[in-house]
Amino acid sequence: MTSTILRRVVAAELRRALAVGGARVGAIVCLVISVLTGVGMTVVARTPSLQETLNLRVADIGGAATFAALIVVTVMTSNYVTRDIEQGVLAGAKLWVPWTPQLFLGRVLAWGILTVSVSLAPAFLSAAIAMGAGIPGRGLVLDLVSVVVAATATSAAGLLVYLAALILRKGAYVVTVSLFLLIILPLIVAAISAMVPPVADAARAASAALLGTILVQAVAVPGSVEGATASTFAGAWVGLTLWLLAAGALAYRSFRQESYGTR
Amino acid sequence: MIRFDNVHKAYGEHRVLCGLSFEVPDGSVTGIVGPNGSGKTTALKVLCGLLSPDAGTALIDGRAYRETDDAGRTLGAFLGHATVPATMTGVGYLNYVADLLGARRDHVRTYLDIVGLSGASTQRVGGYSLGMRQRLGLASALVGEAKTLVLDEPVNGLDIEGVKWMRDYLRSSAEAGRCILLSSHLLSELELVADRLVILADGVASREGTIESLRAAAIPGVLVTCDDPQTLQPSFTRAGAETTLEPGRVHVIGRDVPWVAGVVASAAAGAHVRVTGIVAATRGIEDVYLEETSHTERHPAITEATR
Numbered sequence: 001m002t003s004t005i006l007r008r009v010v011a012a013e014l015r016r017a018l019a020v021g022g023a024r025v026g027a028i029v030c031l032v033i034s035v036l037t038g039v040g041m042t043v044v045a046r047t048p049s050l051q052e053t054l055n056l057r058v059a060d061i062g063g064a065a066t067f068a069a070l071i072v073v074t075v076m077t078s079n080y081v082t083r084d085i086e087q088g089v090l091a092g093a094k095l096w097v098p099w100t101p102q103l104f105l106g107r108v109l110a111w112g113i114l115t116v117s118v119s120l121a122p123a124f125l126s127a128a129i130a131m132g133a134g135i136p137g138r139g140l141v142l143d144l145v146s147v148v149v150a151a152t153a154t155s156a157a158g159l160l161v162y163l164a165a166l167i168l169r170k171g172a173y174v175v176t177v178s179l180f181l182l183i184i185l186p187l188i189v190a191a192i193s194a195m196v197p198p199v200a201d202a203a204r205a206a207s208a209a210l211l212g213t214i215l216v217q218a219v220a221v222p223g224s225v226e227g228a229t230a231s232t233f234a235g236a237w238v239g240l241t242l243w244l245l246a247a248g249a250l251a252y253r254s255f256r257q258e259s260y261g262t263r
Numbered sequence: 264m265i266r267f268d269n270v271h272k273a274y275g276e277h278r279v280l281c282g283l284s285f286e287v288p289d290g291s292v293t294g295i296v297g298p299n300g301s302g303k304t305t306a307l308k309v310l311c312g313l314l315s316p317d318a319g320t321a322l323i324d325g326r327a328y329r330e331t332d333d334a335g336r337t338l339g340a341f342l343g344h345a346t347v348p349a350t351m352t353g354v355g356y357l358n359y360v361a362d363l364l365g366a367r368r369d370h371v372r373t374y375l376d377i378v379g380l381s382g383a384s385t386q387r388v389g390g391y392s393l394g395m396r397q398r399l400g401l402a403s404a405l406v407g408e409a410k411t412l413v414l415d416e417p418v419n420g421l422d423i424e425g426v427k428w429m430r431d432y433l434r435s436s437a438e439a440g441r442c443i444l445l446s447s448h449l450l451s452e453l454e455l456v457a458d459r460l461v462i463l464a465d466g467v468a469s470r471e472g473t474i475e476s477l478r479a480a481a482i483p484g485v486l487v488t489c490d491d492p493q494t495l496q497p498s499f500t501r502a503g504a505e506t507t508l509e510p511g512r513v514h515v516i517g518r519d520v521p522w523v524a525g526v527v528a529s530a531a532a533g534a535h536v537r538v539t540g541i542v543a544a545t546r547g548i549e550d551v552y553l554e555e556t557s558h559t560e561r562h563p564a565i566t567e568a569t570r
Contacts, residue, residue: 004365012362019358021350021387088346091313092403095340096363098312098329258314 005099009106010113017080017114026076030118033068037126069122069151073115073158078174081165090261100256108162108248115158119151146224153218156240157182160211163247167254186212214239264289265310265411265444267468270319272305279305281466282319287459289410292433292443294453297463298556303446304342306463307415310444311340323411323442335364335407341400342415349389353380353399356388357406364407374402379428393420401429412436414445418452430456450549460548464556477548484516485523488540495538498530499523514544 017023084090097103127147165174189210193203207213217236220228254260265287272280279302287293297303308314310321312328320327323337331337348356357371375381378398388396397420404412417433418426433456437443447453453460460477462470470477484504489495492513499506504526505516515523520543527538 008363008365012359015362016351016355016359019355020352021348021355083348083350087348087350089348091342092346092348092360093363094313095311095342095346096334096360096407098334262313 002099002102005097005102006106006109009097009103010110013107013110014113017110023076023080023114026072026080027114027118029072029076030069030122031125033072033122035125035129037064037068037122037129039129064126069119070154070157073118073154074161074175074178076118077111077115077158077161078165078171078178081162082169082171082174085169085261088261094261101252104252104255108159108251111162112155112159115155115162116152119154119158120148123147123151142221142224146219146221149221150219153215153240156218156244157215160244160247163244163251166251167247169254181210182212182215186210208235209239211243214243264324264442265293265413266320266322266325267306267310268320268322270306270309270321271317271466272302272309272314273317279466280309280316283463283467284319285461285468285471287442287444289442290437290440291458292437292445292456293459293461294457295444295446295461295463296448296450296453296552299448301463301556302466303463304415307340307342307413307444307446310413311338311342313342333365335366336409338411338413339404339407339409340413341404341417342413343400343419347388347396347400347403350387352385352387353391353395354384356399357402360403361406366407370406370408374405377405377432378402394422394425397421398425410440411442412444414443416447417445418447418449426452450552454548462552462555469555470551474548477551484514484518484544485520486512486514486540486542486544487523487527487538488512488542489536489538491534491536494534495527495530495536498534499526502526502530512540519543 018027093103093107094100097106124147127143131143161174161178164177165171168174168177186207189203189207193200193207196203214236217228217232218240220233220236222228222230222233267283267285270280270283271278279300283302283306285293295303295306305314306321309316310323310328323331328334328338351359354371354375357375358368360366361368361371372381372384375384378401380395380398380402383391383395388399391399397417401414401417404414412433418429421429430452433443433445437458445453445457454474457474459473460471461468486509487495488511492508492511496506496508496513499513499515504518504523507514507516515526520541524541527541
């Protein structure tokens with residue numbers, strides 16, 4: 001019964017996300033970004049001097065599209081989840097699916113599938129356009145791996161935003177906390193490391209556990225990015241998984257509360 | 264069949280349900296009524312698995328809703344238009360509900376027709392009137408084709424035609440064997456649609472029964488208006504009736520008009536009392552309700568609406 005309910009929830013949430021009033025706009029924006037990125041890079045590619053100056057590769061283009069998608073995914077996720085709570089969608093879902101673990105897991109899985117698709121599509125599309133335009137790569141396999149890894153990291157970040165939104169429940173809080181964790185906190189730690197030498201080692205160690213740092217390392221495929229090693233890459237993915245598990249546990253703790261999602 | 268058995272529920276220190284027990288038989292419409300904050304919505308939420316009772320059980324056909332194998336077939340519920348999202352279209356919303364329940368999507372069009380929303384099905388719910396949202400909410404409760412229906416204030420915001428439609432629909436559903444529990448603050452509306460009534464006061468079912476039995480209980484006797492009630496009263500007492508004195512009249516409890524008229528005919532003349540009226544004390548169920556709930560706090564500081 002558990003798997004039937006889980007499949008049912010995943011399917012229902014995916015279909016809702018793609019229906020009017022779902023996450024269609026975000027998905028379309030991601031596709032537009034991918035086309036624009038690919039076309040933009042094609043223009044650059046046809047200007048050899050600019051190409052040499054910028055040192056562009058196929059993976060870079062896929063990565064650029066993916067990170068553009070990350071911003072869209074963050075905003076889209078934050079809006080979607082908080083709107084679900086405010087408009088009573090979650091209250092209704094809890095009524096029709098009275099099994100909290102399956103409902104929670106189904107919703108998270110559906111969003112994971114959606115963010116993977118939304119991230120992969122722009123990455124592949126813009127990479128394909130770039131390849132067609134003759135922008136040089138480092139081999140087809142490595143380029144494809146880089147694109148897939150960047151897209152997967154983006155969807156993981158999207159999933160983290162989703163879980164944060166379930167915990168925080170307010171769009172403004174979600175965006176603030178996401179920005180703080182992804183950008184501001186790593187900058188603060190880096191500044192401390194540079195300005196206060198006695199704590200530099202501790203700051204560097206702390207920095208390794210920060211989400212912003214982990215995400216940057218998680219997209220640096222060894223052999224594709226200078227200085228990227230297999231251990232840093234693997235460590236980053238372990239770290240990202242731990243962040244997801246921790247956020248998932250906290251989100252589930254909130255989600256299972258009786259009054260959660262009801263007004 | 265729905266069965267509440269000694270259900271207790273408190274929000275912190277605020278006790279809302281204090282041993283609620285009643286049954287809703289199959290093939291009937293049962294209305295639950297009570298003052299604001301009396302626990303109606305809490306009781307429905309406990310039944311629908313949205314709240315866990317602190318003690319006691321609320322069962323549908325012998326099982327808690329959370330323990331059923333097929334939620335959609337077991338219970339169709341609508342707990343207020345606040346759960347109908349404004350950004351979705353009517354048909355999109357019902358499709359979503361059908362998907363979650365594992366119901367067939369082709370039923371969705373049927374139920375949109377039934378609730379009269381076919382023409383507006385592709386509009387966003389945000390553009391719907393309150394009545395249209397109510398209709399859509401009802402459709403969401405019906406789409407799983409459950410045997411048991413639970414509806415919280417279903418006629419809120421409906422126009423006269425909508426109320427009539429809702430009433431007819433609920434009646435015919437009950438006649439088809441469905442078990443229907445609905446709450447309303449409109450006692451008059453419940454009297455028209457329900458077979459049975461449960462009056463909720465102080466977190467318990469202070470009174471319950473069929474509409475007929477409550478109506479019977481609500482006609483307690485006869486009012487005799489006269490110029491000297493104190494002189495007339497002993498005549499009824501001697502004849503074996505219980506009476507109370509009210510300003511300008513005697514209230515003869517538990518007797519009908521012919522019996523009282525007979526006593527008046529034989530006693531009033533000898534007592535030199537001028538009787539100006541003999542009428543049945545035709546109180547309604549509303550009076551029974553007010554009696555049952557008169558000692559409860561009408562507007563408690565913490566109401567369910569704020570939760």
